[in-house]
Amino acid sequence: MYKVLVIEDDVMMSNMLSMYLQEEGYMVKQAYRGNDGLQLADSFDPHLVLLDLMLPDMDGIEVCAQIRSVSQVPIMILSMKSEVSERVQALKTGADDYLCKPFSMHELTARVEALIRRSHAVFGESAAQVAAASTTAEEEEPIQLDVERRLLLVRGQLVETTFSEYELMKLFLAHPGKVFSREELINAIRGFDSFVTDRAIDVHIVNLRKKIEQNPKEPKLIRTVWGFGYKYTAQAAT
Numbered sequence: 001m002y003k004v005l006v007i008e009d010d011v012m013m014s015n016m017l018s019m020y021l022q023e024e025g026y027m028v029k030q031a032y033r034g035n036d037g038l039q040l041a042d043s044f045d046p047h048l049v050l051l052d053l054m055l056p057d058m059d060g061i062e063v064c065a066q067i068r069s070v071s072q073v074p075i076m077i078l079s080m081k082s083e084v085s086e087r088v089q090a091l092k093t094g095a096d097d098y099l100c101k102p103f104s105m106h107e108l109t110a111r112v113e114a115l116i117r118r119s120h121a122v123f124g125e126s127a128a129q130v131a132a133a134s135t136t137a138e139e140e141e142p143i144q145l146d147v148e149r150r151l152l153l154v155r156g157q158l159v160e161t162t163f164s165e166y167e168l169m170k171l172f173l174a175h176p177g178k179v180f181s182r183e184e185l186i187n188a189i190r191g192f193d194s195f196v197t198d199r200a201i202d203v204h205i206v207n208l209r210k211k212i213e214q215n216p217k218e219p220k221l222i223r224t225v226w227g228f229g230y231k232y233t234a235q236a237a238t
Contacts, residue, residue, distance in 0.1 A: 068094030172232030
């Protein structure tokens with residue numbers, strides 16, 4: 001049974017989310033304050049976190065940042081704040097999805113299912129274990145994905161990624177040299193019906209470059225195709 005942590009100070013909203021998700025077969029725990037949510041994120045070890053931005057004791061962005069600093073669990077923001085700047089800040093902080101209130105419960109559960117289905121996060125596995133399991137692959141390719149564990153190895157080193165960053169890297173590695181439009185990248189992460197902006201894709205690319213490029217200011221791996229989108233150049237990784 002998959003576990004979902006709901007961090008939401010509106011008791012009625014939190015109870016409604018909990019009830020609906022439990023009916024869908026999820027195990028749910030609720031927190032009404034940011035600090036309580038951080039404690040449950042550690043003890044409950046959820047497969048996904050639903051996080052409100054407006055909490056009584058601390059900013060939801062700070063909660064997101066603290067969870068992300070110690071875990072790669074998918075984080076979905078639920079907020080009445082619909083400004084692009086708010087969504088971009090959340091994505092930069094490590095959120096994987098952003099759903100504006102009010103929303104359809106059907107859309108919420110579809111997104112929850114998609115995030116959990118694609119994440120398959122592995123907890124408690126050391127970088128040494130991962131590197132040992134992937135030694136042969138690392139010798140062949142400097143940039144490697146361990147699909148089973150959903151981990152990224154860059155020149156033999158384990159690199160942590162968010163859900164969205166991993167999905168983008170998986171797409172690039174599967175199609176080296178192919179130029180992807182921003183729309184294609186959006187669809188690869190969220191599906192055709194989800195709300196993700198071009199700006200969100202740009203933020204993910206910037207974050208990925210910081211993690212895989214030797215000089216992010218002069219990227220050689222993920223290249224910008226001006227006026228269209230991005231492509232991954234495998235030859236530059238060697």
